[in-house]
Structure formats: structure tokens, C-alpha cells
Amino acid sequence: MKAKISALMDGELEEPELGQSLRALRDGGEALETWRRYHLISDAMRDTQVLSSGFSARFAERLALEPTVLAPASAPQPERKNHAWVAYSAAAGLAAVALVGSLTFQFFGPGDQQAATAPRPQLATTVSATVPMPGAVNDYLFAHQNYSSRGTLQGVAPYVRTVSDPARPR
């Protein structure tokens, strides 16, 4: 098994040994211990900074404590002002690896064409629980508009989207 783990680390293992080794690693025990020891040796030889002992256990513990929002409908909605937005939310920090479902904060009315036709990228269902001030978005838009090439052709016309208020009832 040790030889296989070594080969696995070097990326030299092929099926069926690859699958066997990965399963052995998943089951923990000697294989996993070997895997860890070999990495420690390799890190020491390369003079890489070694993580403190028990790092993975603490990491797993912290990760488990991260808030997970699974129901988009219950996520806090920002005020109805300033929301020309179909805002998608992606993962926060470490949770970014968990690209599973899609979470859409839909501020448009039902059946809105924009919402229906907008591309929906694959997104994580895990977000940090706070929603930032959507009002700040206008500040960015205004700042960007000054350097937008379309201003060259259309003058100040593209500014309409900067400070528009889509909340107005239709």
C-alpha cells in the first residue's frame, strides 16, 4: 500500500489501483496516515511551511460552523428601493468549492423578462448571511460610467442606468 500511496502522490497511479488507493484513503486508517506522513516528509524536504498539527481537524470544525443558507426565499431582502437587480449570490470564502445549486435573489416582479432570460450561472447555495447595502451599487455604476466607452458615443445617455429607480410600480 505504501508504494501505491507514493505513486499516487506522484500522479503515477492508474486504474484500478487509483480507485483502490482513493478508497483506502477515504476509509482512513493506515493509508491516510501514510499519505499524511509522506506529505510531511515532502514538505520538510522542500522547506515548505508546515501547518500546525491538527490543522485539518480544526479546519473541518470551523467549516462545519459556517452558516449555510439553503432557502433563498428566507434570505433577508434589501429594501425595495435601489434594486434594478437580478442578483445572484455566489459562495463566500471556503464554501466556494461547493458549487451545487443555484440561488437567485429575484427582485423583479414575477414573469419579468429580464429575470427569465438572464443567464443563470451555476452558483453555490452557501452564502454568508448578510446582504450588503444595494445603494452602494449606484456609487460603483456612477464611478464606472465616467470611463465607459459608450459614453463616447452616447454622451451622458448611459447614465440613466446609474441612478434609475426600477422600484417604481409598473
Add this chain to the structure above:
Amino acid sequence: MKALAFLLCLLPGVALSQAQPQAQQSLDAAGWLKKIYQASQKLSYSGTFVYRQGERSESSRITRVVDGNLDMEKLEALDGVRREIVRRGDEVRCYLPDSKTVKVDLRSKHPSFPALVPAKNALLSDQYTVSKEETARIAGYDCQAIALKPKDDLRYGYKLWADMATGMLLKARILNENGEAVEEFTFTQLSIGGHIDREALKSSFAAQSRQWRVENAGVAPADTGRSGWSVSPAIPGFQKVIELKRLLRPSRRVSQIVYSDGLAAVSVFIEQLEPRQEPVREGLSTMGAVNIYTRQLGDHLVTVVGEAPAKTVRQIADTVQYHRP
């Protein structure tokens, strides 16, 4: 014989009257872009246009005067929240009566945008296929349509309609990769040239706004690289246009780096988070053609804003790095 002489007499006239449309017909797509660009630099006009995004649409009145040293423009929103934007030269003032605020900013002094400057049209054709399309009548003007189709899916497509006679842009549409419009500007009424009352260029809030709060962006050039930040957009054709420091709100100091492929522009904002500020929601927001991607990097906030597809904006955001200088 008399009839022939009569016809000959007419000929020069016929030739003259045809010369104008023929000259325009012979303009190729690149020639049309040049014409549109030149029109945008020199024409005075006033009119009403509609901005459409999904099912949402809003009307605005626009007045522009170019006369000698004077280059002024005013935009007045006719729907929704009251606001006016007045540009005089490079200074842009945004009047927001509801919050009693005037935002003051400087428009880029950068020589317009490289790809739109006629001599550098080649830049644009690396990323877009430019073609001359149909003719159409818009707000009473006979227009020529020009399409700019992107050569990859990292930018949006554009369709522009310009007045045959002057090159004035009457309509502009931005299209996603499925050819669907993500937003559109269309003039519904327009008069080009003629007498335009200078009073129409002044903000109707000019007097009362003296009591309002003024938020000046305090734009200054910057070198973010020296402070340890690097952005390396691996997107073909996107080049750094400008780099500066500014205030986003009176208390929020940000760095702004602008990239452009000549048509689409993307701004990267980097700012330090307030100590003990609530965690930031990372992710993507979409508004018409504009996508915004926010991510936290250590104790800094990175916000990328641009009229480019979501994946482009995100890709640029993901390349932002900090190395201790």
C-alpha cells in the same frame, strides 16, 4: 431632338442629387463607425430617448450643445426618481433632489476610447466582426444599422442605428450570446442642430442645490501596482485604460482600474473594508448589460463592474491579487 437636349440639361442635376446617397452607400461598416464617432464629437441636439432593460423602460430628455469651447450636455430623467445629470467639459454633476445630494465627478480625459478613434479601428476588428446591416426609419430619421458581433463569448454584441445624413446615433442595442437584447437606447424624438436654448443646459436644481450636500469624487491618478495590487485579465483585447484613486462616498476611498477592449469597459474597484464591518455578500449582480461581481480578499473588497457578460466580469475579479510590495 428637343427632348434629348432637355434630358441632357437635367443630367447634371440628376448626377448631383444622386451623389449624396451614393457617397453614403459606399461607406463601409468601418466608415460608418467613424462617422458615428465624429457625429458624437461635434453635433448639437435635443430630444427624448427611451432606455429599455427587460420589461422596464424609462424616458429621459437629453440636450447637447457643442459650440466653440462650449461642450455641454444635460440629461433629465422623466420617469421615476427625479434626477439630472449635467456635463460641462469633463466635469459631470449628478443632481439627486430626493437625497439633496450633488455628486461631482470627472469624465475620462483619455482620448475617447482607442477602438472608436478611427485610426485604430483595427483594434476593434480583432474582437468584433463589424458589418453593415439593414436601413430603418427611427424617430423620423432614415438610419443605417451597423452590427458588431463579438468573436468570442467574453463580450456582448452591439447593434447601432445612425442617421444617414449626420451619423447621429439614434438607437443602440446590446445583445447577449443568444442574440437577445439586454438593453437598448432609442430616441423617440430628436432635433439635430438648429437653435438650442442655453438655459435648457442648466440644471433646474441649480439654485436650490446650493444648500445640498456635495460629494466630490476627488479623482486622482494612481499606481495600484506599487501598492501591491495586481489585476491580470486574461481576456483577449482587454487593455488597461486608466488607473486612479477616488472617493466613492465621502468616507470610502477606492482604487479604480479600467480595462477596455475598445468598446466594452470594465472597472475594478479595490477598497479596504471598515474594521468590524459586517461580512460582505460575495457574488454577481446583473442590471441590463452591466454585471457586477463582488469578492472579499483579506480585509479588502474587490468589486468589478462592466458592460460585459457575467463570466468576463467574474474572471477579471478572480485575477485580482495582493502581494506585499
